[in-house]
Amino acid sequence: MSSFGKPQAISAKVASTLHEQGHHKLLDDLHQGVRTFDVRLKDHRMGIALPKHMPNQISLFFDGRNRAEPTQLHLDNLPVPRNFWSYNANNGVLSWHFKDGHGKTQSGHLTALNGGSSLQGSLLDEDTQYGVQGVLAPITYLCSVASDTGAFVTGTPPALQLHYDTNDDRWKSANWIEKALDFTYQIKGQVIVGQPTYNIVASFKDEQxxxxxxxxxxxxxxxxxxxxxxxxxxxxxxxxxxxRSSLPAPQNSIKTVFPYMMQFHLENASMNLVGAMLTESDSQLGTVLGVKGVFQNPSIKGYYGLTDDSGNEKLISVHDGQLHIDHQPVATSAVKGSQLLYHSLSDAQQKATGLPA
Structure with a gap:
């Protein structure tokens, strides 16, 4: 299977010099149908900012298992017609050029780097050029935790090591606190020299x-x-x-879900994480929690056509992990795992989409 951002060989001789790198598979697993990049200016000096009508996100959509070349381009929530953009898989260059609804020229020229984990290039607004970089949007896992999984820590700081065994009977019978933690990470787009290893930015949210x-x-x-x-x-x-002391039992049995240390492995094509984390103290005196999570699928994004019982066609969209109706986000909706969940749609929203409340 071809991967986005991977150099395409043009001859057998060239092909022999290209080595398979594991990070291509990792990114393909995490971003199976869509790669969304957050756009940032290279120059962060005071007073310099992208105009409001220029994109803050670039999303590339892929059909089927061939991810060498995108089939759709969205700038923020705007689908760009196919004849106004191009992608060259041989050199990883993405380009577009068109006039927006205000008659202004929009143009971009960016190159996929680091196994497709980042974009770098320029955006043109009329006669002004902006140097930009695109960083893959964050991935979030909704996690459950438990203190009775048999996971433990050895060593002394700074050489502590967490241990866990998902085949242990204690892990299987543990009292899991469901939906306790949102763990979010973002690939910074930097491969450590000599290793297919990514630097990551992480954040945590106690869901409870x-x-x-x-x-x-x-x-x-x-x-x-x-x-x-x-x-x-x-x-x-x-x-x-x-x-967490004011939470009801059994949630309050977990004193904190913010770790000093966390180790896990992605499995099931990166849909799930399993591992352990050390809380309360950065030593063997700390509490070791087992952790397991399911990721909020970033490929649930874009526009979807619906047909109601009468054969009428309706249109909805999903952006930033929420259902959008008539270009407005539905506050009571969210992507959880690979499902879009919602409730309490208004009469107008039900009529516009054909969806039940």
Whole structure:
């Protein structure tokens, strides 16, 4: 299976020099149908910003198992007609050129880098050119945790090691606290030299208290290798306070879901994570929690046609993990795993989509 951002050989001689790298499979697993890139200016000096009508996100859609070339391009929520954009799989260059609804020229020229984990190039707004980079949008896993899985920690700081066994009877019979933690990470697009290993930015949200924590980049080690093994270790300071004492039982049996250390492995084509995390103390005195999660599928995105019982065609869209109706997000909707869930649609929303309340 071909991968996005992977150089396409033009001869047998050239092909012999290209080595298979595991990170292509990792990214293909995580972004199976869509790769969405957050657009950032290269120059962050005061007073410089992209105009509001220019895209903050670039989404590339892929049909079937061939992910070498995208078949759709969306700028934010705007689908770009196919004759106004192109992608060259030989050199990884994505380009588009058209006039928007205000008659202004929109143009982009970006190159896929680091196994398709980032884009780099320029956007043109009339006569002004902006140097930009695109970073893959964050991935979120909704996680359950348990303190009685048999997971444990060995060693001394800074060489602690977490251990867990999903075949252990204690893991299988553990009292799991469901939907306790949102774990989010973003690939920074930097491959460590000589290794197909990515630097990662991570953040955490306690789903049951609503408390969020995003460690500063320089305070943590956060990497994932090509075999989908993830390591997070806070090397400065302590996690944010996360008081769960007022939660009902059994949720309050877990004092915090913010770790000093976390190790897990992605499995089932990266749909699930399983692992352990060390909380309360960065030592063997800490509490080790088993953790398992399901990812919020980033490929549930774009426009979908629906047909009601009378054969009438309706249109809905999904953006930023929410259902949109008439270009407005539905606050009571969310992507959970590979499902789009919603409730309490208004009469107008039901009429517009044919969906039940």
């Amino acid at each position: 208290t609503g408390t969020s924590w995003k460690p500063e980049d320089l305070t943590m080690l956060c990497v994932m290798d090509a075999n989908s093994n993830f390591t997070f270790h806070l090397n400065q300071g302590a996690p944010a306070a996360d008081d």
